[in-house]
Amino acid sequence: MSELDRDLGAWAREELSREQLLAVHGAAAAALIAVHDRLTGAAAAVAVPSVEAGWATLIARIDAPAPVVPLRRPRPRRTLSIAVAAALALAGIAYAGSRGSHDGSPAVSPVTTAPALAGPSFGSHGGRSAPGPTASTVPPTASHRPSGSGASAHGGAGASSGIRGGEGGGSAKRADDPHDRDQGTGDDGSHNDHGSGNNGPEGSPPPESHGR
Amino acid sequence: MEVSAFRGSTPANISAPSLDGKGGDEPDAREHERALVRRAQDGDRDAFGDLYRTHLPAVSRLVRFRLGAEDQDAVSEVFLRAWRGLRSYRDTGVPFAAWLYGIARHVAIDSLRKRGRDEPRDELPEHGVEPMTAEILTLRGAIEHLPTEQRQVIELKYLVGMTNEEVAAAMGTTPGAVNAKQWRALKALADVLEERA
Numbered sequence: 503m504s505e506l507d508r509d510l511g512a513w514a515r516e517e518l519s520r521e522q523l524l525a526v527h528g529a530a531a532a533a534l535i536a537v538h539d540r541l542t543g544a545a546a547a548v549a550v551p552s553v554e555a556g557w558a559t560l561i562a563r564i565d566a567p568a569p570v571v572p573l574r575r576p577r578p579r580r581t582l583s584i585a586v587a588a589a590l591a592l593a594g595i596a597y598a599g600s601r602g603s604h605d606g607s608p609a610v611s612p613v614t615t616a617p618a619l620a621g622p623s624f625g626s627h628g629g630r631s632a633p634g635p636t637a638s639t640v641p642p643t644a645s646h647r648p649s650g651s652g653a654s655a656h657g658g659a660g661a662s663s664g665i666r667g668g669e670g671g672g673s674a675k676r677a678d679d680p681h682d683r684d685q686g687t688g689d690d691g692s693h694n695d696h697g698s699g700n701n702g703p704e705g706s707p708p709p710e711s712h713g714r
Numbered sequence: 715m716e717v718s719a720f721r722g723s724t725p726a727n728i729s730a731p732s733l734d735g736k737g738g739d740e741p742d743a744r745e746h747e748r749a750l751v752r753r754a755q756d757g758d759r760d761a762f763g764d765l766y767r768t769h770l771p772a773v774s775r776l777v778r779f780r781l782g783a784e785d786q787d788a789v790s791e792v793f794l795r796a797w798r799g800l801r802s803y804r805d806t807g808v809p810f811a812a813w814l815y816g817i818a819r820h821v822a823i824d825s826l827r828k829r830g831r832d833e834p835r836d837e838l839p840e841h842g843v844e845p846m847t848a849e850i851l852t853l854r855g856a857i858e859h860l861p862t863e864q865r866q867v868i869e870l871k872y873l874v875g876m877t878n879e880e881v882a883a884a885m886g887t888t889p890g891a892v893n894a895k896q897w898r899a900l901k902a903l904a905d906v907l908e909e910r911a
Contacts, residue, residue, distance in 0.1 A: 504894075511893045533904040534897060541872045541903075544853055547846050548775045551786055553767050559786070560766065561759070563794050 506530060744809075751810055755800050762800070766793055769811060773818050775873040780822035781829075782851050788825045792818045811874050812884035856906040864899035867892060 506527050512518040513535075523531050747768070753761035770789070777788045795817050803813055857865055863885070870876045870884060871892075878889035878896075885892065 507894050507897050510897045514893075533908075534900045537900045537904045537907065540849070541853060541868070541900075544846065544849050545775050545779075545872050548771075548778045548850075549784070550771045550774050551784075551789065553770055556770060556786065556790065557763055557766055560790050560793050560797075563790060564759075564797055568798075 506534075510534065747810055748805055751800075751803065751805065754797075755803065762797060765796075765810070769814055772811060772874045773814060776815065776818045776869065777822060779850055779854050779857075779869070779873055780819070781825055782854060783847065785825060788821050791825075792821045795821065808884050809876065809880045811876060811880070812870070815870060815874055815884075852907070852910070853903075856903050856910070859906050860899055860902055864895055864902060867895045868899050868903070871896060 509518055509523055509526060510531065513520065513523045520535065523535070747765070750761045750764050754765060770793075773792050774784075774789055777785055777792065781788060792814065796814060799817070803810075857868055860868065866885065867881060870881045871878075876884070878892045881892045882889045
């Protein structure tokens with residue numbers, strides 16, 4: 503404890519007068535005393551609220567049931583996001599419906615038509631048929647392509663999505679050999695070409711003309 | 715009851731002579747307050763009412779300094795939390811006022827957070843521009859620059875009105891150390907206020 507601390511304590515205990523303190527420590531003590539006076543004055547100037555009114559208010563709060571804090575706070579942003587998403591979805595459905603009615607064709611969800619655009623069957627054999635493994639090996643020419651070739655040979659029959667599905671699949675079934683195991687590539691005899699459609703003996707490589 | 719029994723709570727006791735920590739802590743008064751706390755812990759509202767009357771000035775000053783403005787709701791909230799948490803209070807020799815001081819600090823922080831959510835911080839000083847409010851805001855701004863211990867000493871001594879012994883008991887130190895911290899804090903405050911002047 504410094505000499506100043508000790509003398510300040512003595513002043514606080516009224517063992518030392520303010521004048522004596524200032525005479526000994528000068529400006530250093532004066533600055534501290536000034537802050538002390540400001541703090542004391544400000545604290546003393548704070549108005550104390552009415553005890554009885556405050557107590558009555560407190561009693562009312564004590565008697566009131568404790569507020570129930572909800573476990574989940576309302577989240578306006580989440581609600582707004584859900585509302586916007588729902589509106590967008592409804593607008594999309596309405597738009598698709600209106601387009602379908604303008605074309606004169608039944609309304610089709612964009613989801614059902616999208617795979618047909620990417621598939622090898624050029625969108626004419628039903629959108630729901632997935633592209634088969636033989637799609638790239640079968641020549642796209644009408645003369646070499648068996649009826650219902652490509653992805654639609656098997657799937658086409660069941661892919662009657664309402665546009666033109668089932669047309670190719672039906673012809674494939676009619677022209678195929680009953681013992682054929684060509685896995686839908688066409689009627690090329692009773693051999694198993696694993697779908698490569700080479701028309702040769704079983705196990706032979708497919709002809710180069712097929713684009714390999 | 716004698717509302718002046720607890721000397722440290724009244725504004726008059728924070729003048730210079732009371733800051734020495736001498737004679738401001740009658741054993742009878744302390745024992746009387748302990749008895750009140752025990753009764754209040756048992757659900758005696760009258761006893762809690764006496765505690766309320768005794769400590770209302772100190773809590774009001776604390777809230778006023780912490781928030782920069784009068785806030786009756788915050789003052790009421792301090793005592794409401796005290797009532798609800800009274801059973802958890804254990805008399806370990808630390809003055810009851812120090813326990814209330816801790817609650818008041820949290821209430822003030824919560825109130826400032828709520829205020830910050832409700833309105834921009836820049837608008838806060840415009841609520842009251844009377845001279846004393848300006849002085850309190852100036853002092854509060856300077857106090858906020860103090861290290862935690864020094865700030866606690868200033869608040870406990872000047873706002874709560876505790877003696878050096880009581881502050882020492884609350885902070886787990888000696889009255890001499892409290893005295894030294896107090897003057898060191900005042901020196902730091904003087905420097906901050908001079909910089910801002």
